[in-house]
Amino acid sequence: MHYDAIIIGAGMSGIAAGIRLAMFDKKVCILESHYVIGGLNSFYNMKARKFDVGLHAVTNYVPRGTKGAPLTKLFRQLRIPYEDFKLKPQNYSEVVFPNKRITFTNDPKHLEESIAKEFPHQIDQYIKLIEFILSYDNLTLDKVETQTAREFLNEVFTDQTLIEMILCPLTYYGSAIENDMELGQFVTMYKSILLEGFARPDEGVRQILKVLKKKYKEVGGELKLRNGVTKLIRKNELITEIHTEKEEILTADLIISSAGYLNTLNLIDGYEPQTPQKFTGMMSFMESISCLSKPQTDFNYDASITFFNTRENYLYEDAKDFIDPCSGVICSPGNYQLDKPIDEPVIRITNIANFKLWEDLKTNDIDKYYHQKEDSYQRSLKEVFKFKDDFTSAVTFTDIFTPHTIKRYTGHINGAVYGSPVKTKTGKTPFDNLVICGTDQGFLGIIGAILSGISISNLYGLVK
Ligand SMILES: Cc1cc2nc3c(=O)[nH]c(=O)nc-3n(C[C@H](O)[C@H](O)[C@H](O)COP(=O)(O)OP(=O)(O)OC[C@H]3O[C@@H](n4cnc5c(N)ncnc54)[C@H](O)[C@@H]3O)c2cc1C
Incomplete structure (x- = not known):
């Protein structure tokens, strides 16, 4: 044929x-x-x-009819009505580091105010960063950059914590390389997450x-x-x-x-x-899904998405152990502007995970693989409960997927997301x-x- x-x-x-x-x-x-x-x-x-x-969230969220936005282009090119995806905007999201927290919504002014409050000495540089991002040409496909995102941010800001707090959500949601990103990719991700924003389709x-x-x-x-x-x-x-x-x-x-x-x-x-x-990429994740008998907000999980790091320095690199519990993403699908509450509250937690360790265990000792899933889930929760409330009393069901699962679903070498x-x-x-x-x-x-x-x-x- x-x-x-x-x-x-x-x-x-x-x-x-x-x-x-x-x-x-x-x-x-x-x-x-x-x-x-x-x-x-x-x-x-x-x-x-x-x-x-x-699915945690759909990025690039803009209201219907926003001119020139990628989401508008998507619906126009596929000739699909905007309403069909049934997108519900986020409440707010946050980046939580030791002693620092910034929040953002789908209105970029919110993030600017949050940075002005938490990093007042960097706000002028932050405004320059936004000017750069808005003027950046990311439509030229064969453009070659001489700087990485981190090198560029080091020239803009003097505060390393702010640099890492900006890189944390963007690397987790879109970097195939360790501890950095390609500059063009950084700009694209910045626009899609921090200038446009998050939403979720009603039915996932x-x-x-x-x-x-x-x-x-x-x-x-x-x-x-x-x-x-x-x-x-x-x-x-x-x-x-x-x-x-x-x-x-x-x-x-x-x-x-x-x-x-x-x-x-x-x-x-x-x-x-x-x-x-x-x-050959290597960045892979473990994700746990905890179903709850009570709303996540009862345990003060109010953000749509929380990006976190509990170390002094943020590391986005292949995990040395099965998972690296010290950074990750907490996602609460119920914390969106939904028409009605979701049927069953859920909290999803993502951590960086080591493909090779999981794959070896899955191949050689299936019992240990399942045991390790439970063990890693507990380690992941323990780290989160250092800065968030413990919700385990309400957990009714859990599922966990590993880099092995990612490989199975996508065929990606090394389960590289x-x-x-x-x-x-x-x-x-x-x-x-x-x-x-x-x-x-x-x-x-x-x-x-x-x-x-x-x-x-x-x-x-x-x-x-
Ligand atoms: C834990 C996690 C959370 C995520 N959360 C979000 C999120 O909240 N929001 C978001 O926007 N993105 C998220 N992503 C990323 C997003 O899922 C991907 O970027 C996107 O789905 C990639 O789509 P794709 O078409 O490029 O590739 P893929 O989804 O990898 O699709 C490739 C397809 O090719 C098939 N295939 C492979 N080999 C063959 C073959 N030989 N013959 C036929 N078929 C083959 C695979 O089975 C697969 O269906 C997340 C990813 C992960 C892992």
């Missing part, structure tokens, strides 16, 4: 790419290894409960996936689940055949892969990617009809991934 375009992976970026191409009458097929769509932002049922795999990630899947069907796209790509055959600089798990052999003018840069090149029969270690440390912004590979979209193109998060799918399909699939 021949297609105009085949898309590898039905994560957020893959589905968005599929919608965009099918909308312009291209014959498109998405091939997905998993039995559900969504990739890293999927969902599952357990003990009659519905859980999201990765299912709401977004339901809308995207419906749209993809409406525009005539084909979706094959549990039919991942096993092999790509090349002839010179072209991919000539796509082999699938169900032993189909397909052909396409264009192949867009959301499976990761290195993962994609590894699928090519007889091809050895150059410098593979350069494209944000994929390769080196991003391929143009999407190009050494093969003329094979491009990548999503995480390894450098557009992260749900909205970033969707925009990546849109822009890569516009660039390579809809050129006249």
